[in-house]
Amino acid sequence: MIEKILTTPSLPTVRRLPTYLRLLKELQDEKQHYVSSTYIAERFQLEPIQVRKDLAAMGIVGQPRLGFAVTELTCAIMQFLGWNNASEAFLIGAGNLGSALAGYSGFADYGLNIVAAFDVDKSKIGTRIHDIKVFPLQKLPDLALRLHVHIGILTLPAAAAQTTTDMLVQAGITAIWNFTPVKLMAPKGVIVEKVDLAASLAVLSRSVKEKLPLKIAQGA
Amino acid sequence: MIEKILTTPSLPTVRRLPTYLRLLKELQDEKQHYVSSTYIAERFQLEPIQVRKDLAAMGIVGQPRLGFAVTELTCAIMQFLGWNNASEAFLIGAGNLGSALAGYSGFADYGLNIVAAFDVDKSKIGTRIHDIKVFPLQKLPDLALRLHVHIGILTLPAAAAQTTTDMLVQAGITAIWNFTPVKLMAPKGVIVEKVDLAASLAVLSRSVKEKLPLKIAQGA
DNA sequence: AAGTTATCGATAATTATTTATCGATAACTT
DNA sequence: AAGTTATCGATAAATAATTATCGATAACTT
Ligand SMILES: NC(=O)c1ccc[n+]([C@@H]2O[C@H](COP(=O)([O-])OP(=O)(O)OC[C@H]3O[C@@H](n4cnc5c(N)ncnc54)[C@H](O)[C@@H]3O)[C@@H](O)[C@H]2O)c1
Ligand SMILES: NC(=O)c1ccc[n+]([C@@H]2O[C@H](COP(=O)([O-])OP(=O)(O)OC[C@H]3O[C@@H](n4cnc5c(N)ncnc54)[C@H](O)[C@@H]3O)[C@@H](O)[C@H]2O)c1
Numbered sequence: 489m490i491e492k493i494l495t496t497p498s499l500p501t502v503r504r505l506p507t508y509l510r511l512l513k514e515l516q517d518e519k520q521h522y523v524s525s526t527y528i529a530e531r532f533q534l535e536p537i538q539v540r541k542d543l544a545a546m547g548i549v550g551q552p553r554l555g556f557a558v559t560e561l562t563c564a565i566m567q568f569l570g571w572n573n574a575s576e577a578f579l580i581g582a583g584n585l586g587s588a589l590a591g592y593s594g595f596a597d598y599g600l601n602i603v604a605a606f607d608v609d610k611s612k613i614g615t616r617i618h619d620i621k622v623f624p625l626q627k628l629p630d631l632a633l634r635l636h637v638h639i640g641i642l643t644l645p646a647a648a649a650q651t652t653t654d655m656l657v658q659a660g661i662t663a664i665w666n667f668t669p670v671k672l673m674a675p676k677g678v679i680v681e682k683v684d685l686a687a688s689l690a691v692l693s694r695s696v697k698e699k700l701p702l703k704i705a706q707g708a
Numbered sequence: 709m710i711e712k713i714l715t716t717p718s719l720p721t722v723r724r725l726p727t728y729l730r731l732l733k734e735l736q737d738e739k740q741h742y743v744s745s746t747y748i749a750e751r752f753q754l755e756p757i758q759v760r761k762d763l764a765a766m767g768i769v770g771q772p773r774l775g776f777a778v779t780e781l782t783c784a785i786m787q788f789l790g791w792n793n794a795s796e797a798f799l800i801g802a803g804n805l806g807s808a809l810a811g812y813s814g815f816a817d818y819g820l821n822i823v824a825a826f827d828v829d830k831s832k833i834g835t836r837i838h839d840i841k842v843f844p845l846q847k848l849p850d851l852a853l854r855l856h857v858h859i860g861i862l863t864l865p866a867a868a869a870q871t872t873t874d875m876l877v878q879a880g881i882t883a884i885w886n887f888t889p890v891k892l893m894a895p896k897g898v899i900v901e902k903v904d905l906a907a908s909l910a911v912l913s914r915s916v917k918e919k920l921p922l923k924i925a926q927g928a
Numbered sequence: 929a930a931g932t933t934a935t936c937g938a939t940a941a942t943t944a945t946t947t948a949t950c951g952a953t954a955a956c957t958t
Numbered sequence: 959a960a961g962t963t964a965t966c967g968a969t970a971a972a973t974a975a976t977t978a979t980c981g982a983t984a985a986c987t988t
Contacts, residue, residue, distance in 0.1 A: 498945065502914050506906035510889060524965060532891050537947060540966070552953040552966045569910055570917035588808040594889065598909050639916070663916045665909065669730060669814065671752050679919070681912035683905065686726035689818050689885065690789050692901035694722050696859070696883045697790035718975065744935060757977060760936070772936045772983040 497545035497568075504542055505565050506598070507532055512562045513597075524555030571599030576637050578661070579605040580652060581644030582612050582622045585667055589641060591618035602641065604631060608648075625652070629659035641665045642672075653680075717765035717788075724762055725785050726818070727752055732782045733817075744775030791819030796857050798881070799825040800872060801864030802832050802842045805887055809861060811838035822861065824851060828868075845872070849879035859883045866890050873900075 511531055515523055525539040543556060548564045550556040566572045574596075579586050582605040589595075590602055605622045607613060613624050623631065631637070640661040642649060649670040656664065663679040666672055672680050731751055735743055745759040763776060768784045770776040786792045794816075799806050802825040809815075810822055825842045827833060833844045843851065851857070860881040862869060869890040876884065883899040886892055892900050 499911060500945070502910050503904070503907035506889075506904075506910050507891060510906075526965075535947060536965085538945090541946085544967075550966055551955090553955045553964050555965070568917075569913045571913060575913070575916070584808040584811045588804040591804045594906075595909075598906060599913065600909065639912075662919070663912055665912055669726075671727060677919075679912060679915040681908055681915070683903075683908050684723070684726075685903065686730075686814075686818060687723035688901055688903050689815075689820065690722050690726050691719060692859075692883055692885055692899060693789045693791060693795070693819065694717075695899040695901070696795070697788075720975070746935070755977060756935085758975090761976085764937070770936055771985090773934050773985045775935070 495545055497542070501542045501545055502569075504532075504534075505546075505569060508539075508542070509562065509565050509571075509597075512558055512565070515558050516562065521558055522551070522555045523558055523561070525550070527555070566599075569599070571597070574599045574601040575639055576601050576603045576635065577639035577641055577665070578603065578628065578632065578637050579620065579641045579643060580607075580625070580628070580656070581605075581642065581648075582607040582609075582617050583643060583645075586641075586643035587617045589643060589667075590620045600639075603635060603637065607644075625655075628656070632659045632661060637661075639663045639665065641667070643667045646670050717762070721762045721765055722789075724752075724754075725766075725789060728759075728762070729782065729785050729791075729817075732778055732785070735778050736782065741778055742771070742775045743778055743781070745770070747775070786819075789819070791817070794819045794821045795859055796821050796823045796855065797859035797861055797885075798823065798848065798852065798857050799840065799861045799863060800827075800845070800848070800876070801825075801862065801868075802827040802829075802837050803863060803865075806861075806863035807837045809863060809887075810840045820859075823855060823857065827864075845875075848876070852879045852881060857881075859885065861885045861887070862892075863887045 508528060511528060512523070525536040525543065528534070528539045529536040540550070543550070543561065546564045546568050548556065548561060563572075577600055579590055579602050582590070586605060586607075590605060595602065602620055605617060605620050606625045606628050607622050608625050612622050615622050638661055640656045640663070642652070642664055644652060646668045649666070649668040650672060653664060653672050653674060657674055657678055662677065664672065664674065664681070666680055666682040667685075669684070669686055671682075674680050728748060731748060732743070745756040745763070748754070748759045749756040760770070763770070763781065766784045766788050768776065768781060783792075797820055799810055799822050802810070806825060806827075810825060815822065822840055825837060825840050826845045826848050827842050828845050832842050835842050858881055860876045860883070862873070862884055864872060866888045869886070869888040870892060873884060873892050873894060877894055877898055882897065884892065884894065884901070886900055886902040889904070889906055892902075894900050
């Protein structure tokens with residue numbers, strides 16, 4: 489009997505995974521079959537031991553002197569993140585940012601597929617942004633049910649963020665990717681992940697002001 | 709003689725500051741003069757002690773039973789981040805995401821002012837995106853020098869990210885807000901802050917996957 | 929005026945995350 | 959075939975960040 493007591497990876501670990509994935513794709517294109525933690529670390533200015541810990545958290549094992557099998561590693565991370573089979577998502581707010589996201593082809597790599605957009609602006613309803621149809625917001629609950637969509641991407645004005653969130657939750661949305669600067673309140677069981685531009689800019693501003701080089705922020 | 713031995717705030721602390729700032733603005737509008745760490749914590753689902761530590765790192769003191777003076781606190785954070793006097797920035801890559809950022813009015817609150825955009829696409833050069841003029845990329849060094857701009861916002865294709873970064877550094881850009889998924893290499897002294905959508909999505913995806921106990925890691 | 933209490937700040941404890949150490953392994957070299 | 963070495967994984971140590979404790983303060987209540 490095999491017991492898989494994988495330690496649940498820490499949040500910082502999860503955040504680093506897509507970076508690894510990107511490199512792995514590159515290596516695959518170059519027909520590299522193995523990659524060492526040393527090499528990965530060098531590419532991203534991390535410590536080899538940290539990379540190894542991250543990968544170990546995924547349950548994969550490396551080979552001494554060779555490193556990790558590229559395809560195996562890729563699969564493991566993809567599977568871990570659930571990026572191998574795409575999730576469908578709704579975009580709520582078809583404005584500037586919403587349009588940019590709608591047109592972003594990169595999400596295909598991230599297992600995300602925006603299937604419909606919603607707005608309250610009559611001039612936008614019925615149009616398409618980058619081939620994604622814009623529906624009136626009221627249609628969302630019905631469509632969520634029929635299409636079995638459980639992910640919402642929030643790109644609407646801050647003022648409307650919380651009330652719309654409440655509505656989304658009511659409509660069965662259980663995961664929200666929040667691009668607004670609002671701290672959303674949602675019931676337990678509903679996942680909210682915020683893309684906090686202000687926080688990121690704060691780090692930049694602070695570094696600029698202090699003229700001290702960025703401390704080990706994750707990624708650069 | 710007063711010695712200010714302020715502990716340099718940790719990165720997580722800096723990241724939380726804009727959130728506080730947002731609430732403070734709200735309180736100011738409501739003519740609230742004081743706010744307690746308890747209240748702030750409640751609003752953002754943090755611990756009061758953490759809020760107090762964050763604020764203490766800024767060198768401000770609270771009043772027992774009352775809390776912190778709203779305006780004083782606001783000023784302290786604004787000053788700390790350098791958001792009281794706007795920094796001018798260049799936008800490099802006037803595509804989907806670049807346009808969204810160019811049209812974002814919220815940056816005014818963050819002390820950021822996009823003064824020009826740059827692109828290599830001839831059909832974009834000479835046009836304006838949300839009132840910001842688009843210049844040919846080659847013009848950047850000259851304009852950076854003349855306008856004393858030191859911040860660059862990278863919203864161009866991943867493939868061009870590193871070479872363009874090298875050019876920016878050459879042109880005197882010392883701070884880069886990187887929206888591409890590339891880990892940029894830059895000389896010491898150049899600050900790079902990455903907005904990592906993939907990392908954010910990874911966290912969301914992971915949470916979603918973990919919540920669905922359909923198949924629990926049955927083999928690889 | 930005296931007692932109560934919400935909140936603060938300093939210090940300590942705990943938890944999370946990163947980094948170091950080191951023996952084991954197996955590919956590579958000679 | 960034997961020795962060398964890059965790399966792994968397990969365990970331990972160090973560092974970073976969060977959370978708890980508690981006496982001090984001063985606004986509020988009675
Ligand atoms: N544009 C950026 O670069 C940027 C950067 C950081 C954060 N944000 C945040 O993203 C959000 C959107 O920004 P934007 O620049 O795209 O704004 P925008 O005004 O261009 O777009 C907002 C869209 O939401 C729609 N909308 C309004 N109320 C709605 C509702 N109740 N339901 C559905 N749709 C509704 C509007 O009609 C509009 O189309 C804002 O919260 C903003 O703070 C934007
Ligand atoms: N659109 C999104 O929602 C989104 C999300 C996450 C990350 N990103 C990243 O942001 C970047 C831009 O994405 P986008 O969707 O806006 O792409 P886009 O293709 O719409 O825009 C890119 C722009 O950069 C210009 N460009 C190309 N090479 C250039 C160069 N060397 N110098 C200056 N400009 C150049 C192009 O002409 C184009 O106008 C990409 O790296 C992408 O991965 C975008």
